[in-house]
Amino acid sequence: MSEYQSYFLMKPEDAPAYVQAKLNYFPEGHRLAGTEIGDGNINYVFRVVDQDTGKSIIVKQAGLKTRIEPDLGVSTDRGRIEAKILKIQNEFAPGLVPEIYLYDEIMCAMIMEDMVGHTMMRTGLLNHETYPEFADHVTTFLANCLLRTSDLVMNHKEKKELVKEFINPDLCGITEDLVFMEPYTDCFDRNHVFPPNKAFIQKELYEDESLRLEAAKLKFEFMNHAQALIHGDLHTGSVFINQEHTYIFDPEFAFYGPMGYDIGNVIANLLFAWCNGDAEIEEPEKREEFCTWCLDAIADTVDLFVQKYDSVYDEYSTELMARTPGFKAWYLSGILADTAGAAGTEGIRRIDGMANVKDITSISDESKRARAERIVVTFAKDCIMNRESFICGADYVAAIQRAVEKHS
Known part of the structure; x- marks a missing residue:
């Protein structure tokens, strides 16, 4: 995991290796593909798919700037806030929010349930x-x-x-x-x-x-x-x-x-x-x-x-x-x-x-x-x-x- 000891903004092709390094979710050796699926202004959302089984997971990373106005710098701490609030909301409204598997404070990224079929x-x-x-x-x-x-x-x-x-x-x-x-x-x-x-x-x-x-x-x-x-x-x-x-x-x-x-x-x-x-x-x-x-x-x-x-x-x-x-x-x-x-x-x-x-x-x-x-x-x-x-x-x-x- 040494490559994830300092923050960098991931690209779609980085997401599969990141998930493999952080979670025991996909079997070793399976063919994984990453694509960007987000269209928001301040975050980057990637879907990682196991091409052998169709199983998938989401990586969401907080960017340092907004896309609509790059001069609007925003704190990446919002990722921590989001991960924690989703866990709180899942306690009070179970099943109506996606499950969070991991939050990485260094990469300001969370790995979460893929809302397949939605x-x-x-x-x-x-x-x-x-x-x-x-x-x-x-x-x-x-x-x-x-x-x-x-x-x-x-x-x-x-x-x-x-x-x-x-x-x-x-x-x-x-x-x-x-x-x-x-x-x-x-x-x-x-x-x-x-x-x-x-x-x-x-x-x-x-x-x-x-x-x-x-x-x-x-x-x-x-x-x-x-x-x-x-x-x-x-x-x-x-x-x-x-x-x-x-x-x-x-x-x-x-x-x-x-x-x-x-x-x-x-x-x-x-x-x-x-x-x-x-x-x-x-x-x-x-x-x-x-x-x-x-x-x-x-x-x-x-x-x-x-x-x-x-x-x-x-x-x-x-x-x-x-x-x-x-x-x-x-x-x-x-x-x-x-x-x-x-x-x-x-x-x-x-x-x-x-x-x-x-x-x-x-x-x-x-x-x-x-x-x-x-x-x-x-x-x-x-x-x-x-x-x-x-x-x-x-x-x-x-x-x-x-x-x-x-x-x-």
């Missing part, structure tokens, strides 16, 4: 596939992983130790800039704005001082509310899925933050899928089927989370004062307001920020893409400005319908 959810949604179990699975993950890492359940001192362990300043800094600041100010002159919507974005985002105020409040909520151990980047590119099963992974942005941030990100990304289907599916019946599923999944994500919040709270909460009558409902109202705010900030940053989303950018017709972006921004502003009024799934569906009608 598709990246964003890819599947771009092919207009639907996933009947997704809302149930993701809300089981959210309710258990969020509530059970909070002060509602954990011993306060133990929870504070986790807060300290999962401080993630580099990745949080990226979120604070790319999600909560730049989409409203373009202060670093690096936002990606679709030219047909330049005037729309100028008016609706850069010149809306009331929106900027609410975004500032949400930014400080994100920075200062160490509520639960959140995933921190829960979009459809962080989900591998099939018709029966869901894996949630890629939590390198994890830290102690507001629960609603994760839930709201799921909602916004389902809306992006709706926009793509609405614009790209030509056959009316297929378009109706896919878009209806997207709306139902949004509503079910909210409503099932609320149901599971109640059951997890009742079963696991240990804090005496949290058992005070009325507290459970009050606490949930804060989560739901944060959820709406996060759905809004995720929606806006994917339209107007530096990291756009393929669901929208791949819409081939310029006028349809422009309309989709306007729908997302209008919905997002509604969520941010009126976030206390979003308390059930139907409220999100109604807001989407209002945005669609405005831009019809």
Whole structure:
């Protein structure tokens, strides 16, 4: 293992020998092949396949720089954070996250279960596939992983130790800039704005001082509310899925933050899928089927989370004062307001920020893409400005319908 005593960025052809050196997973002498399968901005993901048996495994290594902006240096400690949080999440939501076999602190790499038979959810949604179990699975993950890492359940001192362990300043800094600041100010002159919507974005985002105020409040909520151990980047590119099963992974942005941030990100990304289907599916019946599923999944994500919040709270909460009558409902109202705010900030940053989303950018017709972006921004502003009024799934569906009608 002497060749792995100092960090270097692996290439696909390096991954097989690395796995053989670190794990007793493949038999000696078997033909192994490595390929890069990741498309993220800050990590390198390799699949190693035994060409004799078809057995496979994943190597994920943290890079020193981001791909979208090389000057954005990021700490490789995020790999340690990700490996540990996946183990914690597997304890609270077993089977919904991949198994971690090893984390290497020198190479900043983890070796993990290959999610064979699953598709990246964003890819599947771009092919207009639907996933009947997704809302149930993701809300089981959210309710258990969020509530059970909070002060509602954990011993306060133990929870504070986790807060300290999962401080993630580099990745949080990226979120604070790319999600909560730049989409409203373009202060670093690096936002990606679709030219047909330049005037729309100028008016609706850069010149809306009331929106900027609410975004500032949400930014400080994100920075200062160490509520639960959140995933921190829960979009459809962080989900591998099939018709029966869901894996949630890629939590390198994890830290102690507001629960609603994760839930709201799921909602916004389902809306992006709706926009793509609405614009790209030509056959009316297929378009109706896919878009209806997207709306139902949004509503079910909210409503099932609320149901599971109640059951997890009742079963696991240990804090005496949290058992005070009325507290459970009050606490949930804060989560739901944060959820709406996060759905809004995720929606806006994917339209107007530096990291756009393929669901929208791949819409081939310029006028349809422009309309989709306007729908997302209008919905997002509604969520941010009126976030206390979003308390059930139907409220999100109604807001989407209002945005669609405005831009019809």
